[in-house]
Amino acid sequence: MIDPETLSVTIVDGYVDEPAHFGVPPYVSTYPRYTAGALVDAGVRPEAITYHTIDGLRDEPSQWQDVDEADLLVYLGGMTVPGKYVGGTPAEPDEVREIAWTANGTSLMGGPVRFGVGEANEGGTETTRQDLDFDFVAKGDVEAAAFDLVESGLEGFGDRMRDVEEVTRWAELGAFVVEDHPNHPDYLICELETSRGCAYRCSFCTEPLYGSPSFRPPESVIAEVEALSEHGVRHFRIGRQADILAYGGDGEAPNPDALRELYGGIREVAPDLQTLHLDNMNPITVVKWPEQAREGIRIIAEHNTPGDTAAFGLESADPVVQAENDLNVSAEECLEAVRIVNEEAGWRPGDDSRRGPAAGPDGPRLGPSVGPDAPRRLPKLLPGINLVHGLKGEREETYELNLEFLRTVYDEGLLLRRVNVRQVMAFAGTEMSETGASIAKDHKRLFKRYKRTVREEIDNPMLERVAPPGTVLPDVHLEYHRDGKTFGRQLGTYPLLVAIPGERELGRTIDVAVVDHGYRSVTGVPYPLDLNAATMDELQAIPGIGRKRAGDLVVNRPYGSVDEAFADASMTDTDVDLASFATIRSLERRR
Numbered sequence: 001m002i003d004p005e006t007l008s009v010t011i012v013d014g015y016v017d018e019p020a021h022f023g024v025p026p027y028v029s030t031y032p033r034y035t036a037g038a039l040v041d042a043g044v045r046p047e048a049i050t051y052h053t054i055d056g057l058r059d060e061p062s063q064w065q066d067v068d069e070a071d072l073l074v075y076l077g078g079m080t081v082p083g084k085y086v087g088g089t090p091a092e093p094d095e096v097r098e099i100a101w102t103a104n105g106t107s108l109m110g111g112p113v114r115f116g117v118g119e120a121n122e123g124g125t126e127t128t129r130q131d132l133d134f135d136f137v138a139k140g141d142v143e144a145a146a147f148d149l150v151e152s153g154l155e156g157f158g159d160r161m162r163d164v165e166e167v168t169r170w171a172e173l174g175a176f177v178v179e180d181h182p183n184h185p186d187y188l189i190c191e192l193e194t195s196r197g198c199a200y201r202c203s204f205c206t207e208p209l210y211g212s213p214s215f216r217p218p219e220s221v222i223a224e225v226e227a228l229s230e231h232g233v234r235h236f237r238i239g240r241q242a243d244i245l246a247y248g249g250d251g252e253a254p255n256p257d258a259l260r261e262l263y264g265g266i267r268e269v270a271p272d273l274q275t276l277h278l279d280n281m282n283p284i285t286v287v288k289w290p291e292q293a294r295e296g297i298r299i300i301a302e303h304n305t306p307g308d309t310a311a312f313g314l315e316s317a318d319p320v321v322q323a324e325n326d327l328n329v330s331a332e333e334c335l336e337a338v339r340i341v342n343e344e345a346g347w348r349p350g351d352d353s354r355r356g357p358a359a360g361p362d363g364p365r366l367g368p369s370v371g372p373d374a375p376r377r378l379p380k381l382l383p384g385i386n387l388v389h390g391l392k393g394e395r396e397e398t399y400e401l402n403l404e405f406l407r408t409v410y411d412e413g414l415l416l417r418r419v420n421v422r423q424v425m426a427f428a429g430t431e432m433s434e435t436g437a438s439i440a441k442d443h444k445r446l447f448k449r450y451k452r453t454v455r456e457e458i459d460n461p462m463l464e465r466v467a468p469p470g471t472v473l474p475d476v477h478l479e480y481h482r483d484g485k486t487f488g489r490q491l492g493t494y495p496l497l498v499a500i501p502g503e504r505e506l507g508r509t510i511d512v513a514v515v516d517h518g519y520r521s522v523t524g525v526p527y528p529l530d531l532n533a534a535t536m537d538e539l540q541a542i543p544g545i546g547r548k549r550a551g552d553l554v555v556n557r558p559y560g561s562v563d564e565a566f567a568d569a570s571m572t573d574t575d576v577d578l579a580s581f582a583t584i585r586s587l588e589r590r591r
């Protein structure tokens with residue numbers, strides 16, 4: 001029998017993306033944390049567990065030695081929704097195979113990869129189940145497989161799911177592993193699980209393969225947050241769930257008390273957290289139980305950090321597609337859910353007039369904070385809309401109906417944080433596997449045209465409404481350079497991509513003020529902008545300044561005050577609100 005205390009284990013994270021679980025940097029999924037915890041619970045020493053990401057292996061070839069020499073190699077990965085990623089590149093099937101070939105010890109593969117492997121992580125594709133040359137593939141929970149495998153002396157395991165007691169223990173025990181993540185501690189966000197499974201059965205979705213929802217009690221999640229905080233984590237997303245509003249209830253109806261306990265408890269054990277966001281909310285829960293839902297949404301908005309998004313899976317506004325794919329919410333219901341979230345949580349920090357219970361469906365609608373007097377921060381919580389194409393029954397009108405829905409939201413003056421349109425990936429075990437990607441392939445051109453219309457007609461003006469010029473985005477992490485600009489994002493759920501003029505040092509974090517809008521990204525300048533040091537590009541980027549005034553501002557430096565700069569560049573009679581972007585730093589401070 002192998003003594004677990006003598007075992008060395010290497011965990012390789014190839015990243016995951018599931019309908020209700022994200023783990024591409026800067027996110028770390030629950031899989032490596034729970035697997036590390038399960039190994040420790042089985043008797044493996046924490047010091048004998050090494051954690052690498054696939055990007056780490058690519059960047060540091062010496063890390064392959066840990067793959068080679070470990071007694072047990074655990075690979076975690078799998079993408080069951082299509083996506084493009086900025087923060088990391090998910091493992092390719094060939095790389096995963098190479099990991100299996102390199103491992104000299106026992107090799108175990110698990111995570112959503114068990115649902116299937118596609119040639120590419122993009123819409124309009126089909127997948128097949130593959131073992132990619134690993135000794136063992138976990139067809140149940142990989143963390144349970146890791147635990148049982150160690151217990152059996154690396155002989156084998158029965159495929160099973162873990163229970164709530166186990167996840168509570170493993171989540172806490174495995175929190176230490178985040179310290180090995182290349183993004184730790186400052187640019188790392190931990191995905192938190194509150195439940196798995198779903199009460200509904202949409203044809204394309206892998207989440208029902210986890211069964212009906214089972215919830216982790218608040219104390220289990222809170223203890224995990226406390227453990228992660230002790231290991232330096234300051235950013236969290238409650239993203240591993242199909243519907244945050246259903247948390248702690250009967251599986252469908254909201255339970256505001258459970259939400260209060262969860263969010264309040266997290267704030268208590270991690271008082272200095274910097275990000276607390278969520279991911280999924282089912283619009284049908286909002287409209288079926290409006291009063292409990294309103295209370296739940298208010299609780300979230302009181303405890304979260306600004307810029308939070310509740311992703312609504314409308315999936316299709318076409319009743320034919322809805323019926324053929326067992327979708328659970330109609331366009332009218334989704335519209336009402338959008339209104340409710342706007343009313344209860346669309347306020348911006350500092351706008352106390354709109355904070356608190358909205359007047360309800362019969363009274364005046366308070367709506368979100370908009371207009372020139374609105375505070376210059378992102379709203380607390382806004383809905384996002386997910387639309388999937390290539391589903392059964394899709395026709396040309398489907399595209400029109402989806403656009404009509406989005407136009408109605410815009411014309412009503414409501415806010416959406418983002419619209420996510422994608423083509424379906426067909427997975428074995430889901431109903432869509434019979435249809436596969438054939439409809440998506442047939443409609444590829446239609447989809448392309450429609451996507452452009454959504455970007456131009458909806459995304460761009462909506463973004464301007466959500467983040468008007470002057471909106472301050474604190475702590476933008478600078479990630480890469482392109483075309484003479486620096487690009488960065490805040491940590492959080494669906495963060496805005498921010499382009500800043502000039503090439504700034506990467507890896508740093510700065511506050512930014514929005515000056516312009518693309519379809520899904522914004523241009524910003526460092527906030528506040530020091531008029532005695534700003535570049536021509538930065539000054540010109542401020543709306544209304546233009547090249548000549550920017551030149552005047554540069555030539556007449558230094559200034560003693562913003563007003564002095566204002567006068568020198570003859571901007572007293574323009575609409576440029578320079579004061580809301582700019583500052584003057586003394587020469588001493590700049591040095």
Ligand code: SF4
Pocket residue numbers: 019020198199200201202205206207208242282313328
């Ligand atoms: S509501 Fe539908 S799309 Fe959303 S998690 Fe459940 S089954 Fe999946």
